[in-house]
């Protein structure tokens with residue numbers, strides 16, 4: 001009986017040790033995908049982008065800038081970018097923002113117009129204001145690379 005009890009304690013001790021060892025030696029990958037999930041995951045991001053593109057190409061302030069753009073490719077790359085920046089499992093495969101927008105003569109008014117349409121697309125998809133602000137805060141620093149005028 002005593003022997004049995006001792007054996008169980010030993011097994012339990014070994015179990016605790018193994019769990020502790022596994023956790024310290026192989027830590028779980030730390031990814032914070034809270035924003036990505038708040039946006040509705042990949043389906044949510046793609047819905048937002050698919051609502052955003054028609055708003056952009058019909059906005060008189062910026063539509064001309066997109067007249068020669070492959071919109072399918074643009075939507076795909078923007079979805080990838082938003083997915084990655086919000087902590088989702090994507091890898092952005094497009095070019096860097098400075099290179100892409102170089103020579104487009106984008107000013108602050110155009111930048112703000114595009115952001116306004118992104119907000120409208122998020123409103124349409126019932127994204128909460130707090131979540132919208134988190135995404136916009138991540139995109140805001142790109143203004144330095146995109147606005148050249």
Ligand code: HEM
Nearest residue numbers: 062065066069070077078081094095100110111114139142
């Ligand atoms: C936060 C703001 C912005 C973000 C996150 C953004 C993001 C992107 C991304 C991911 C691409 C695709 C990159 C690639 O082709 O490799 C792209 C392309 C493009 N962006 Fe932006 N952009 C922003 C602002 C703007 C503004 C303000 C304009 C003009 C008013 C603009 C015009 C374009 C155009 C025309 C293309 C397509 C370029 C081409 O056809 O090759 N973008 N943008």
